Amino acid sequence: MTDSQDTSILDGLRVLEIGLGVSAPYAALNFAKLGAEVVKLEPLEGDPSRTHGPFPNGIKHKEKSGLFLAYNHGKKSICLDLNISQDRDKFESMLPHFDLVIENQNLGFFNDRRLGYKKISSINPSLIWVSILPFGEVGPYSQYVADDLVLFHMSGNAHGMIGPVDNPEVEPPIRAGGYQAEMVAGLTASTAAMVAMHQRLKTGKGCKIVVSGLDSMITMAISGIANSAFGQQPTTRELSKEKGSSIGGMVSAIGGVLKCNDGYVAISPREDSQWERWLELMGNPRWADDERFATRENRQTNVSALWELLTEWSLPRSKFDIARSGQEKRIPCFPVNTIEDLLADEHLAYREFFVEIAHFDAGILLHPGLPYKLNNTNIPQGISSAPRLGSHTQEILERCT
Amino acid sequence: MSTVEIIPSGALRHLRIIDLTRVWAGPLGTRTLADFGAEVIKVSDPRMPLSRVGKVNNKLNRNKLNIALRLDKSDGRDVFLDLVSIGDVVIENFRPRVMRNLDITYENLLEVNPNLLMCSMPGFGLTGPYSEYPAFGSTAEAMAGINSMIGYVPNRPLQTGLSYADPVSGLNLVHAILAFVRRRAVTGKGSFIDLALADSPLGTLGEFFVANSATGYEQHPNGNRHSEYAPHGAFRCFGNDQWIAISITNDFQWEQLKDEVNDIRLESPDYDDISGRKVNEEAINRIVEEWTSRKDAGDLMKQLQQKRVPAAKVSNNLDVLNDPHLNRREYFSHFRISEENIEKYDGQAIPGNQKERSKWFPMRDLGEDSNTILVEYLGYSDDKYLSLLEQEVIS
Numbered sequence: 050m051t052d053s054q055d056t057s058i059l060d061g062l063r064v065l066e067i068g069l070g071v072s073a074p075y076a077a078l079n080f081a082k083l084g085a086e087v088v089k090l091e092p093l094e095g096d097p098s099r100t101h102g103p104f105p106n107g108i109k110h111k112e113k114s115g116l117f118l119a120y121n122h123g124k125k126s127i128c129l130d131l132n133i134s135q136d137r138d139k140f141e142s143m144l145p146h147f148d149l150v151i152e153n154q155n156l157g158f159f160n161d162r163r164l165g166y167k168k169i170s171s172i173n174p175s176l177i178w179v180s181i182l183p184f185g186e187v188g189p190y191s192q193y194v195a196d197d198l199v200l201f202h203m204s205g206n207a208h209g210m211i212g213p214v215d216n217p218e219v220e221p222p223i224r225a226g227g228y229q230a231e232m233v234a235g236l237t238a239s240t241a242a243m244v245a246m247h248q249r250l251k252t253g254k255g256c257k258i259v260v261s262g263l264d265s266m267i268t269m270a271i272s273g274i275a276n277s278a279f280g281q282q283p284t285t286r287e288l289s290k291e292k293g294s295s296i297g298g299m300v301s302a303i304g305g306v307l308k309c310n311d312g313y314v315a316i317s318p319r320e321d322s323q324w325e326r327w328l329e330l331m332g333n334p335r336w337a338d339d340e341r342f343a344t345r346e347n348r349q350t351n352v353s354a355l356w357e358l359l360t361e362w363s364l365p366r367s368k369f370d371i372a373r374s375g376q377e378k379r380i381p382c383f384p385v386n387t388i389e390d391l392l393a394d395e396h397l398a399y400r401e402f403f404v405e406i407a408h409f410d411a412g413i414l415l416h417p418g419l420p421y422k423l424n425n426t427n428i429p430q431g432i433s434s435a436p437r438l439g440s441h442t443q444e445i446l447e448r449c450t
Numbered sequence: 451m452s453t454v455e456i457i458p459s460g461a462l463r464h465l466r467i468i469d470l471t472r473v474w475a476g477p478l479g480t481r482t483l484a485d486f487g488a489e490v491i492k493v494s495d496p497r498m499p500l501s502r503v504g505k506v507n508n509k510l511n512r513n514k515l516n517i518a519l520r521l522d523k524s525d526g527r528d529v530f531l532d533l534v535s536i537g538d539v540v541i542e543n544f545r546p547r548v549m550r551n552l553d554i555t556y557e558n559l560l561e562v563n564p565n566l567l568m569c570s571m572p573g574f575g576l577t578g579p580y581s582e583y584p585a586f587g588s589t590a591e592a593m594a595g596i597n598s599m600i601g602y603v604p605n606r607p608l609q610t611g612l613s614y615a616d617p618v619s620g621l622n623l624v625h626a627i628l629a630f631v632r633r634r635a636v637t638g639k640g641s642f643i644d645l646a647l648a649d650s651p652l653g654t655l656g657e658f659f660v661a662n663s664a665t666g667y668e669q670h671p672n673g674n675r676h677s678e679y680a681p682h683g684a685f686r687c688f689g690n691d692q693w694i695a696i697s698i699t700n701d702f703q704w705e706q707l708k709d710e711v712n713d714i715r716l717e718s719p720d721y722d723d724i725s726g727r728k729v730n731e732e733a734i735n736r737i738v739e740e741w742t743s744r745k746d747a748g749d750l751m752k753q754l755q756q757k758r759v760p761a762a763k764v765s766n767n768l769d770v771l772n773d774p775h776l777n778r779r780e781y782f783s784h785f786r787i788s789e790e791n792i793e794k795y796d797g798q799a800i801p802g803n804q805k806e807r808s809k810w811f812p813m814r815d816l817g818e819d820s821n822t823i824l825v826e827y828l829g830y831s832d833d834k835y836l837s838l839l840e841q842e843v844i845s
Contacts, residue, residue, distance in 0.1 A: 058629050075654075083629050102677065103661035103669075115664070119656030185801075190775040193755045195762065198674060198682060202695035203762035205770040207684070211600065212611040217691045221684035222764050223673050225614065226599020232654040236621045241800040243628040244486050248461035248803045250635060256802060264781055264799040267770060269617040283766035286691055304588055306597065306609055313607055315592030381586045383593035385607045388658045388668055391595050399578040402649060403659065415663035417656055420622050420649035421569075423630075424642050425577070 057084030058428065062246075065090060065147040066124065070098050071197070071228045072181045072262065073153035074120040075235030076242070080149070081123030082419050082432065088147075088445055089124045090140070092131075095438045096121070105411065112410040112437055121435040122406055122416060127446070128439035131162050140164070143449045144173045149242055153181040153234075156191065166257045176255040177245045181238045185261035195262070200230035204266035213288040222286070233269055234262035305356065306385055307363040307371070313385035314368040316375060321345065326378040331362050401427055408434040460487020460805035465631065468533055469493060469514065470521075470542035474587075474613060475647055476571060477510035478620030480541060483627065484513035485798045487805040491533065491823060492814075494518045496845035499816050509795050511813040512785070513805070517824075518817030518845040521552050526843045530554070532828050535562040539627060543571040543647070546581055556642040565640045567630050571623060575646030585647055587613025594648045595655060601671030608671070619650040679724060680731035681707075684764055685739045687747035693764035694747045696738070696754065698727070706757040711741045785812040817845040 062085035066077035074089070074096065081087040089096070095111055103115040111117075129136040141164075144150075150169075152159075159165055166178060180186075183195035201207050207222035214220040224230075238260045245256055304317030318327035321344070328337045336342070336358055341351040348355055363371060368384040375382035384390060391397060392415060400422075403415045419428050465488040469480040477492075484490040492511060494500065496518040500507045517533075520526035534540055540559060542549060549555065549570065556568045570576055573585020580593075588609050591597055596614055597607040623645060630641050652659075661667035674683040674695070684693040698704050704727065708716050715737050720726045727734060742750060747763040754761035763769065771794065776782065781797045793812070798804055824830040824844070838844045 058633050079625060103657060103665075103667045105661075105665045113664075115657040115661035115667070119660045184775060185779060188775045188779045190755075193762075194758055194760045196697050196699065196760050198676070198697040199695050199760045199762045202674075202684060202693070202764040205765045205767050206612065207695070208764055208766045210610050210612060211608045218686070220602065221674065221686070221693050223600065223602065223684070225596065225610070226669060226671070227655050227658065229614075229654060233618070233621075236618065236625070237799050240482070240621055240625045240628070241802065243625055243632075244461050244800060244803050246632060247486075247628060250632070251461075251464075258802040260801065261779070261799065263776070264779070264797070267776070267781070268796055268799040269614075270612065270767075270770075270796075283768045304586075304609075306592070306607060313592075313597075315589045315597065315609060317586050317589050376580075376583055379584070381584045381589040383589045385592045385597045386595045387598045388595060388655070388662045389666070390598075391652065392659065392662060396574060396578040396580040397649075397652075400575055400646070400649075402652070411664055413663070414660045417649075417653045417659055419626075420619065420653055421626055421643045421645035422575070425644065 058423070059083040059085040062086070062149070063147045064088070064149045064151065065143065067150065067152035067154060069096055069153055070101075071116070071120060071231035072235040072238065073151050074098065075232055076151045076179070076181070076239040077124065078120050078122070079236065079239040080242075083428065087124040088441070089121060089126050089436065091126055091128050091438060093128055093439075095128075099438070110410070112408075118408060118411055118414060118435045119416065123432040124436055125441035125445065126436035126439055127442045129442075131164070137162060137164065139446060139450070141172055143445065144169060144176060146449050147173070147176060149177045149179070149246070151179045151181075151238060151242060156182055156186065170255060170257070174255060175249060175253055177242055177249060178255065178257040179238050179242045179245070180257070180259045181234050181262065182259060183262045185264065186259045190263075197228045197230045198224060200234075200262045200266055201225070204230070204263055204270065206230075206266055206270050208286070209270060209284060213284075213286055213290070215288050217286040230262060230266050234260060234265045237265035237268075304381070307356075308360055309363050309366055309368040309371060312368045312387065312390075314363065314371045314375075314382060315385055316371075316380065316382040318375075318380045318382075319345070323380050324348070327375070327380055330374050330378055330380070334358070334362065404432065406432065406434045409437065459809065460485070461803035462628075463487035463489075463805075465489070465539065466537045467491065468530075468537040468540045470540070470544070471571070472543065473616070474506075474510065475616035475619040476541060476543040476623070478617055479623035479627075480514065481510050481512060482620065482624045482798070482800065485804055485810070486800075490514040491537070491819070492516045493521070493530070493533070494816050496520060496817060496842065500813065502813075505793070505795075508785075508793065508813045512783070512795070513810055514814065515819040515823065516814040516816060517820045519820070520843050521554065523841075523843050525838060525841065527552065527554070529824070529828075529838065529843065531559070531562045533823070534559050534566065536827060537563065538565075538567060538631070540566065540568045541571070541623070541627070542569075545584065546570070546572050546576050560640070563640075565634060565638065567627070567634060567640050567643075569623065569627060569643040569645055571619065571645040571647055573647045575649065576644045587616060590648050591615050591651070594651045595658075596651055599655075599658075599669055599671055602673045604670035604672070606671070615647055615651045618654065619645065619647045622650045622653075675731070678728060680727045681734050681738050683735060685735070685742040687742050687745055687750060687763075689746070692747045694742055694745075694750050694754075695762050695764055696742075697760045699760075700724075703759050706759050707738075707754070710754060710757060710759070711738060713737055713741065783807070783810060785810075787812065820844045 064087045067090045068074040098117045099111040101116045184190040201224040303319045306313040404418045467490045469492045492514040574580040601608045676682040679699045751763045
């Protein structure tokens with residue numbers, strides 16, 4: 050390919066992020082990774098995510114927060130106090146120098162400071178302004194407060210998350226790890242901004258877009274909502290009432306996770322032919338011919354007994370060995386990878402997925418790269434580390450005033 | 451009042467997408483492009499009807515035209531090349547060898563369309579040791595580290611029924627396509643994008659990679675709990691399988707919650723700060739749940755929200771569908787399937803710049819647009835169309 054050097058996809062695009070925590074910072078990061086210039090406006094005390102861990106050895110330090118460093122690399126930091134009029138003037142003078150603003154302040158934050166969209170657009174009519182709110186600006190819940198946990202559960206994703214359980218009364222719906230609802234809102238916001246950019250290419254005009262975190266999460270749900278829903282009864286969370294062999298936290302004839310001597314392996318020998326090959330892989334144990342496991346239906350009926358026998362076999366073995374032998378026999382399976390496993394994974398290493406960035410205070414850190422490559426080349430090349438609080442204030446203000 | 455102009459045919463009305471994707475991630479991505487006015491031509495295999503059972507296909511394939519075409523026949527491949535010559539973007543999510551066997555590569559396609567943008571999105575990307583591995587949602591999410599962080603207890607990871615990697619990849623696809631279309635507008639250059647489905651969710655676990663590479667930190671499943679805050683979880687409410695999610699992350703919220711629960715046992719000075727509440731999480735959870743278990747989840751949500759406490763009734767699919775907030779916001783989309791039957795689907799979470807709702811249309815049948823596309827778009831004669839039909843190249 051001829052343009053492997055030309056990897057700055059959004060070169061020349063200028064993004065101002067006024068973000069707190071996760072969603073807006075993640076949205077802006079999606080632009081930074083593609084080569085846009087991203088300036089992060091922080092209050093004097095910094096983005097609150099600077100106070101959240103994980104921290105090295107559990108010791109708090111505003112330049113060493115794992116959460117902050119992970120979603121703010123490739124950005125510049127400017128500190129302004131939008132509660133005082135001098136800084137608001139500076140903020141207004143910055144606006145003509147940006148194409149896009151992404152923010153997730155509380156509802157009313159900008160109106161209360163006389164920085165409503167009407168004023169903003171009179172200063173820069175081509176500016177695209179993207180707000181992220183948990184429930185949007187309108188509707189009965191618009192004044193409600195929510196965070197990641199609340200949105201995940203409210204969206205139906207937690208209810209459908211792990212499928213049916215033995216006893217729904219003691220095993221509540223649960224959320225995924227990390228801040229997934231915030232991530233989804235952020236990704237939705239950056240996509241909304243990208244759509245607006247295409248509109249602007251045609252009209253030259255900016256716009257204001259308000260992304261709802263709840264709407265964003267509902268669009269993510271498939272099995273939990275769409276499969277059975279849209280007018281039908283909700284999916285059961287009670288295993289004994291589950292008719293089919295759905296995938297879930299519990300095991301089924303379709304597959305599940307097996308305990309090994311070094312963790313777990315996820316296997317899915319669902320078709321009869323795959324099941325045959327799976328038995329071969331186990332060295333055709335004595336129970337292989339058992340009528341109880343002869344068909345997919347029978348395996349579902351006797352799933353508990355089956356899983357006990359499988360676990361007996363897997364327990365002394367390594368999840369990596371089982372996964373490798375399974376894949377050789379074309380059976381879908383993978384180790385249940387931990388973060389450490391992933392950092393050492395041969396496939397991700399081959400594809401150079403992780404990006405190493407040196408940070409002034411926190412040392413050399415590994416970041417997930419973009420999930421795609423351009424013409425077989427990795428895109429984020431030479432991306433800078435997360436900024437120290439306010440370290441570009443002077444530089445940005447000099448440029449804008 | 452909306453501050454976004456309604457664009458009659460959407461912000462992406464200039465884009466034509468040739469869509470070979472199937473299952474979920476790809477179709478969700480191309481549906482998003484279609485909702486904003488891109489003309490998406492879904493290329494289906496005439497031997498594989500689109501099931502309307504379970505409604506997942508209906509959900510994912512609205513606003514797309516459908517041509518049924520045998521890519522494995524040489525005449526079919528020729529039709530495909532003609533189609534690519536009038537398109538802007540080709541998107542596919544087969545396993546890598548499928549496209550190689552069909553002899554449909556980016557290099558071939560450039561010959562008929564030199565500015566083409568193409569995206570391949572197999573499970574694990576086009577290169578590397580796992581590239582030919584099958585990517586079922588349930589095992590791919592194990593690979594992607596998702597399972598190792600879901601569960602009630604640290605040492606027992608659970609699978610999800612959500613195939614969570616897919617929708618995240620679908621959105622990443624849209625973001626990438628639009629970035630590269632913009633780049634093409636500036637530089638005139640097409641591009642080839644190799645998007646690995648399993649890589650997308652890894653981008654949402656950044657803090658754990660950063661922390662592990664700094665100090666070996668490892669995150670374990672912790673149910674609904676938070677590593678720093680408590681109470682933080684789903685608490686039982688009155689009724690069968692009814693729950694409320696409550697998240698207390700500062701002292702103000704704690705004081706508000708305490709006022710509502712009104713239980714002397716919560717007055718302990720040990721619970722006055724964040725770290726004290728985390729240490730005593732079990733005891734606090736028991737007291738809070740004693741209280742919530744006597745309450746209706748919906749009423750309790752309103753009560754706590756009035757006091758600015760982040761709380762929500764844990765919704766199932768039907769709750770979501772009937773939710774007053776979502777309905778007031780006109781989040782859902784409605785399609786009249788027959789005289790008496792209107793189906794309700796999820797809407798488009800990305801607001802603004804959409805194709806006008808009155809122009810949205812439900813999933814087209816297999817090959818419903820084959821004639822239009824061949825005759826009107828590609829200028830084939832009726833004879834040629836009929837002959838392709840007869841040879842079962844199209845349907």
